[in-house]
Amino acid sequence: MDSIQALLSALDVFARAPDKVSLENANSWLQDFQHSPEAWSTCNVLLLSPDAPIAAKLFAAQTFRSKVTYDLHQVNAANLLPLRDTLITALDKYHVGPKAIITQLCLALAGLALQLPAWDNAVQTMIETFGPNPATVPVLLQFLKVLPEELTSNTRIPVTDDEYRDRSAKILTVNSRQVIDLLSMYNNASGVTPAVQNQIFECLRTWTVAGEVDIKTFCKSLLFDGVFEALASDELFDSAVDVICELIHETQEVDDNMSVIELIVPRIIALRPKLEECKDDPEKIRGFARIFAEAGETYRLLIIRHTETFYPIVEAIGQCSAYPDLDIVPITFPFWMRLAQTIGKKASVEPLLLEAYKALTNVIIRHLHFPPDATTMTGQEADNFRSFRHVMGDTLKDCCLVLGADACLLNAYGLVTVALSRGGSVSWQEIEAPLFAMRSMGAEVDPSDDNTVPKIMDLIPSLPSHQRVRYAALLIISRYTEWVNRHPDYISFQLQYISAGFEDSNDDVNAAAGQALKHLCQDCKQHLTDFLPTLHAFLKTTGRKLAQDDRLQVYEAIAYVISAMPMEKAAESLKTFSLDILSQIHTAAGQVTPLSKQELKDIGHGLENLEVMLHVVGPFGDHLPAACQNSCREAWSVFDVFIAKFAFDYDTTERTTRVLRPALALFGRSALPIAPALLSRMVSSFEATGFSAFLWIAGKIVGRFGRESEPTLQRSFQELFERSTNKLVSLLQSTAARDIPDVLEDYVQMLLQLEDVVPDVFYQSSAFPLAFRASMATLGLIHSDITFAALDLFRNIVTHDCFSSVPPNPKNGLYAAAIKAVLEKEGFDLVGYLLSGLVGDFPEDSTSCVISILRSLSTLLPSQILVWLPVVLQQLPATSAPNEAKQQFLVDVSNAVDTRQFDKVKYAVLSFNRASRKARDRRRVAPLNE
Template sequence: MSDKNQELLSVLDVFSRAPDKASLDKANSWLQDFQHSPEAWSTCDAILHSPAPPAAQLFAAQTFRTKVTFDLHQVEQDNLLPLRDRLLAALQRYHIGPRTIIVQLCLAISGLALQLPSWDDAVQTMIDMFGANPVTVPTLLQFLTLLPEELTGNSRIPVTDDEYRERSGSLLTANSTKILNLLAMYNQAPGVTNAVQSQIFDCLRSWLVAGEVRTSDLAATPLLAFAFAALESEELFDSAVDVICELIHETQEIDDNMPVIELVVPHVIALRPRLSIDKDDPEKIRGYARIFAEAGETYRLLLLQHTETFFPIVEAIGECSAYPDLDIVPITFPFWMRLAQVIGKKPSVSHHFQDAYRSLMAVIIQHLHFPPDAEPLSAQDAEKFRSFRHVMGDTLKDCCMVLRPETCITATYNMVANALSQPPGSVSWQAIEAPLFAMRSMGAEVDPRDNTAVPKIMDLLPSLPDFPRVRYAALLIISRYTEWISQHPEYIQAQLQYISTGFQSSDIEVSAAAGQALKYLCQDCKEHLIDFLPTLHNFLTTTGAALSQEDRREVYEAIAYVISAMPMDRAADSLRTFVMDIMTQVHVITVKGTATKQELQVVGCGLENLEVMLHVVRGFGEDLPEACQNTCQEMWTVFDNFITKYGNDYGIAERTTRVLRHGITLYGKAGLNVAPSAVARMAQAFTITGFPSYLWIAGKIVSQYGSEESPELRASFLGVYETATSKVVSLLQEKTPGDIPDVIEDYVQMLLQLADFAPDVFYQSSAFPLAFRATMAALTMVHSDILFASLDLFRIIFTHECLTDTTNPPPKYPLYAAAIRGVFEKEGFEFLGLLLAGLIGDFPEDSASTVVSIFRATAIVWMQQLLTWLPSILQQLPNSAAPADAKTQFFADVSSSLQSKQYDKVKYAILTLNRASRKAKDRRRGLDR
C-alpha cells in the first residue's frame, strides 16, 4: 500500500478513537485538502479495490462522487473513459453492499455520464452490465433510481444549460420507454421478491418526479394496474402509494391525459371501501387519504364539470377528514381549501358540495373538542392540539367561503344554544367550547354589517356557563368581532362588563384573554369609547391593581388606543393623567431611602406600561398641546434622578431607556433643551455599568437631534463618543466581542449616527482610532446585524468624499482625510485581512456588495500599499476556504485592474473569490447523500 493510502487510513482512523477537538479539526482539514488534490483519484481507486476498512471504502466512494462533481477537469481527456471503467468495476465489486457505497458510486457514475458526451449509451451500458443477473439487478435499479435525481437535483455539476439539455435528453428522455418496459419485465419475472418490486416502484417514482415518463406510456404497461394491486401488500403499500400519487399528479394537464385519467379514476374510487375495511390501521388510512386528496386536487375542475362521476372522490376525502387520527386529517385540508376557492366565487353552488362542506364543518367542530376531563392530555400533546385547532380553524373559513358566513355562524350558534337547552350536567363544557372556538375562527369572514347571525352570538355570551375554557373562548370571540361591534356600538357596554368580569378570573388564560379582548375592542371601537375613559381609569386604579403585569399592560395599551382617537388637546390631558400616575411612582421611589427589589419591580412594570402607551399614542406633531408644553423638563428631571440612583439595575436601565426613546418621538424639538443633559447622563451611566441600552438611547438622541448646531449638544455628543469608546475598549481587553454582542451592536449603531449626523465629532476626536479598532473586532463575530452595521460604518468611512474631493473641499475635509489616512496606515493590513477572511468565511452572503465598495475605495486611495500587503494577507487565508489557485487568480485580477486604473474590475475580482469560496464551502459541507 502506498504512503498516501496509508496516510489516508491513519487520518480516517482518528474518527474511530473519540478524538479531541484539535485532532478532529486537524483530521477534517487534512481530508478537505486531500479531496481537492489530483492524487485523490488514484488513492481512492486503490482503497476501493483493496481490503481496506469499511469507513475508508465509504470515504473513497464519497470522494469519487465529490470529485466527479467538482474536479473532473483534473482528469486528462484520454483518462475519462478509463475512469468510468474503474467506477463500473468498483460498483461490480460492491454490488452486494454496503448500500451506502453503492449509492455513492451510482451518484458518481451518474455525474460522470452527464459530463461525458462520448459515453453515449450510458444507460444501456448499465443495463448490459447489471441487468441480466438477478444478483446484480438491485444495483441496476439503484442506479436507475438515482440517475434522474442526480441529474435534476445536483446543480453543482459544471455543465452549461445547453449541455445539460442535450445530455439529460440523451440519458433520460431517450430512455424513458426502455426503462418502463424494463421495470415491467422485472416486475413480472419469475421469483421476483417484494424487495425488488419495492425498488421498481422507487425507480418508477423517480422517473415520474423528473417528468421523464409519459403517463400514456405508463398506462400501456402492466405497472399501472400493479400499483393499485400492490396496495393489498403490507410490504409494497407505501411504495405503491407514492407511485400512484405521483402518477395522478403527472396527469394534471387534464385535456392531454384524459385516456389515462379514465383508467386511473375507477381504480381510485374502488379504494373507497378500504376506508372501512382498514379503519383500524392508521398507516393504511394515511395512504388512502394521500391518494384521494391528490386525486381531488388534480381533478378539481373535473369535479365541477362531471360532479356525479367524480363526487365519490369528494365523499372519500370527507371520510378521511372525519378519521379520528388528527395526524391524518390535515392531508385533506389543501383539497378543501382549493376547491372552496373555486366554487366560492360562483353565484350558486351545487347541493352536493354544500352538503359536503356542511358535513365537513360538523366534522371539524367535532375534532375541535378537547378530550374529556377524565383523559387529560400531556403538556406536549395539549400544545400540539391547540396549534392544530388553529389549522382546523382555517378549514372552517373554507366552509364559510362555500356556505356563506352567516349560514356557518348560525349553525354553530344553534350547536351552542342546543347544548345550553339540555338539562344541567348532561352536556360537557367541551360541547359548548368547540362551536365557540369555531365562531372565533370564522369571525374574520363575517360582514361587519350583519344584523342576523352575529347579534344572536353577542346576546348569547352573557348566558354561557362559567367554565374557564368556555369564558376564554367567549372573550376571544369578542376579540375577533370588534370590527362588527364598532358598527353596532350598542353592544359595547355589555361587552365591557363581560371583559371586566374576565379580569377577575383566577385562571391566568382567561384574564389574558380579557386583556386581549379589551385591547382589540379599544383599538377598533376607540371613537365610541372616549366617554368610557374615566371608567377605564377607575378600573385601573381599583380592580386593575390586582391584575398580573401582562394583563395590566394590555389594559394600558387598550386605553392608549382610545386616547389616540381624541382631539389633540383632550388627548394630551388624558395622556398626562395616566402618565402622571406612573411618574409619581418613579418620583416617590427615587426620593425615599433604598428601595426593595419588589418596589423596583413595581416601578419597572409601570415604566413598561408607560412605554406601551407612548408607543400607541406616538406624538402630537411640531406644535405640542398646552398640557405637554412644560412637561419635558419635569419628566427628564424625574428620570435623571431615577437613573442616577437606580440605573445600575439592568432591568431598570432597559425600561427607562425604552420610555425615553418614545419620549423623543412625543416631544420632538421640544426635547432639544434636555438632550445634552440626557446624552451626558447616558455616557456616565454606560461608563459605570457597561449596559448597552445607554449606548442605544444615546444613538437615538444623536439621530433625532444630530442636525442641530447647538454647541452644548455637540459637546455632549463628543463626551458620549469618547467615554463610550474608552469603556468599550476596556471591555474588549477583558472579554471577546462574542461575550458582549449587545454592547458591540449598540456601540456600532451609535457610531453610525455620529458618522452620519456629526462627522466633525466622529473624525476629529482622539477616539476615532480606538473606535475604528473596536469596530474591527466586530468583524470577527458571527452575528449578521452587527456585521452589516460594522461594514456599513467602514463603507461610510472609506467612501467619504474627503478622500477624493481635492478640488476646493469644505474646510473640515482635510482634517477628516488626515484622520482616516492615519488610521488606515496603522490598521489597514489587519483590517483588509479581516475583511477578506470574513468574505470567504462567516460574513452573510448579502454583504459582498458592501465588501466590494470598501475594497474598491481603499484600492483607489492606497493602491501601492494594498498591492504590497495583499500577498501576505492572502497567504493567511485558509486554503480550505479559499483554494490556492483562487487566491492567485484574485491577486492577479486585482493587480491588473489597479495598474490599468480600471477600478470597477476590482468588483469582479472580489466576486470571483467569493464564488470560489462558496464552492469550497459546498465541498466542506458535503453533498446530500
C-alpha cells in the same frame, strides 16, 4: 501505504467516542484528503481490498462520488473511461451490499455519465452489465433510481445549461421507454420478490418525478395495472401509493390528459370501499388519503365541470377528513382550500359541493373537541392539539368561502344552543368547540351584519362559567371588535364580561380578557372615551392583581382610547395615567433604604407600561398641549435622579432607556432644552457601567437632534463621542469583543448617526482614529446585525463625499485628510478583516458592501493595497480560500489598479467569493455523512 494508514487512523476517530477537538481535526484531515489528487488511487485500493474495514470502504465510495462532482478535472481525459470501468467493477464486487456503498457508487456513475460525453450509452451499458443476472438486478435498479435524482438535483456538478440539456436528454429521455419496458418485464417476471418490486416502484417514481415518463404510453403497459394491484400487498403498499400520487400529479394538464384520466379515475374511485375495510389500519388510511387528496387537487376543475362523475372522489376525501386520527386529517386540507378558492370564482355552486362543505363544517367542529379528559394529554400533545386547532380553523374559513360566513356561523351557533338546551348533561367540550369555530370564522364576518352576529353576542351572557368556555367567549369578543365598532350598544356589556374575565382565577382567562380589552379599545376607541375614568379605577383596583403581561395589555388598550381623544384631553388623560408610574419612580429614587428585587421588578413593570402607552399615543407634534408644557422637564428631573441611582441594575437600565425613546418622540423639539443633560447622563452612566443601553439611547438622541445648530448640544455630541470611545477602548483591553457584542453593536450604531448628522464632530475629533480601530473589532464577530452595521460605517467613511463632491465643501479637505491618515495606518488590518470575513462568516448579502469598501480603498490608496493584499491573502486558510483563487484575485486586483479601471475590483471580489463559497460548501458536509 502511508496514506492508507493515515486515512484509516482518521476514520478510526469516528468509531470511538472522540472529544470535539479530535473529531474536528479528523474531519478536517479527511476533507483535505478528499480534495487531493491522490484520493483517486487510494480509494480505489481501499474499495478493492478485502481486508479494509467497512467504514473505510464506505468512505472510499463517498469520496468517489464527491470527486466526480468536484474534481473530475484532476483526471486525465484518457483515464475517464477507465475510471468508469473501475467504478462499474467496484459496483459488481459489492452487488450484495452494503447498500450504502452501492448507492454512493451509483451516484458517482450518474455524475460521471452527465460529464462524460464519450460514454454515450450509459443506461444501456448498465443494463447489459447488471440486467441479465438476477443477483445483480437490484444494483441496476438502484442505479436507475438515483440516475434522474442525481441529474436533476445535484446542481454542484460543473456543466453548463446547454451541456446539461444535451446530456440529460441523451441519458434520460432517449432511454425512458426502454427503462419502463424493463421495469414492466421485471415486475411480471416469475419469482420476483417484494424487495425487487419495491425497487421497481421507487425507480418508476423517480423517472416520473423527473418528467421522463410518457403517461399515455405508460397507462397501456402491464406496469400500470401492477401498481394498482400492489395496493393489496402490505409490503408494496407505500411504494405503490408514492407512484400513484406521482402519476396523478403528472396529469395536471387535464385537457391534454383526458384519455389517461379516464383510465386513472375509475381505479381511484374503486378504492373507496377500502376506507371502510381498512378503517382500523391508520397507515393504510394515510396512503388512501394521499391518493384521494392528490386526485382531488389535480382534478378540481373537472370536479366542478362534471361534479356527479367526480363526486365519489370528493366523498372519499370527506371520509378521510372525518377519520379520527388527526395526523391523517390534514392531508385533505389543501384539497378543500384549493377547491374552495376555485368555487369562490364561480357565479353558482353545485348542490353536491355545498353538501360536501356543510358536512366538512360539522366534521371540523367535531375534531375541535378537546378529549373528555384533557388531563390525559401530555404537555406536548396539548400544545400540538392547540396548534392544530388553528389549522382546522383555516379550513373553516374555506367553508365560509363556499357556504357564506352566515351559514357557517349559524351552524356553529345552532350547535351551542342545542347543547345549552340539554342543561346539566352537556359537557363543556360541546360548547367550547363551536365557540372556537365562531372565533376562527370571525375574520370572514361582515362588520355591518345585523342578522347572525347579534345572535352570537346575545348568546354570550347565557354561557356557562367554565373557564374553557369563558376563555373561548372572550376571544370571540376579541375577534369581533370591528363589528362591535359598528354596533356600540354592545360595548357596555362586553366591558363587564371582560372585567369579570380579569377576576377569574385562571391565567389563560386573564390573558384572553387582556387581549379582548386591547382589541375592543383599538377598534372601538371613539366610543370608549367616556369609559376612561372606569378604566383608570379598574387599574387602581383589579389591575394591581393582574400578571404583568395582562396589565400591559390593559395599558395598551387605554392608550388606544387616549389616542382617539382631542389633543388637549388626550394630554390630560395621558398625564393622569403617567403620573401613577412617575410617582412610583420618584419615590424609589428618593428612598434611602435599598430596594428589594421585587420592588425593582415592579418599577420595571411600570416603566414597561409607560413605554407602551407613549408608543401607542405617539407624538403630539411641535406644539405641545397646555397639559404637557412643563412635563418634559418635570419627567426628566425624575428620571435623571432615578438613572443616577439605579444605573448599575441592568434590567432597570434597559427598561428606563426604552421609555426615553417614545418620550423623545412624544415631546419632539420640546425636549431640545434637556438633550445636553440627557446626553451627559447617558455618557457618564456608560462610563460607570459599560451597559450598551446608554449608547443605544444616545445614538437615538444624536439622530433626532444632531442637525440642531445649538452650540451646547454640539459640545455634548463631541463629549459623547470622545468619552464613550475611550470607555470602549478601555473595555476592549480587558474584555474580548465576542463577550460584549451588544455594546459594540450599539456603539457602531451610534457612530453611524454621528458620521451622518454631525460629521464635524466625527471626523475632526481626536476620537476618530480610536473609533475606527475599535469598530474593526466587530468584523471578527459572527453576528449579522453587527457586521452589516460596521460595514455600512466603513463604506460611509471610505466613500465620503469629501472625495468627490461638486461643488466642493470647504471642510472636505479636513475630512479627507483625517480619513486618509486613518486608512494609511489601519488599512492593512481593515483589508484583512474584510477578506477574512468574505471567505468566512460574513452574511451572504454583505458582499456588495465589501466590494464598495475595497474599490474605494483601491482608488484612494492604490500602491498600499497592492502591498497589503499578498500578505493578507497568504494568511487566509486554503480550506475556505483555495490557493488558485487567491492568486487569481491578486492578479485581477493588480490589473484593475495598474490600468486605473477600479470598477473591475468588483468582478475580482465576486469571482473570489464564488470560488470561496464553492470550497466552503464542499467542506460543509462531513465526509462520513456526505
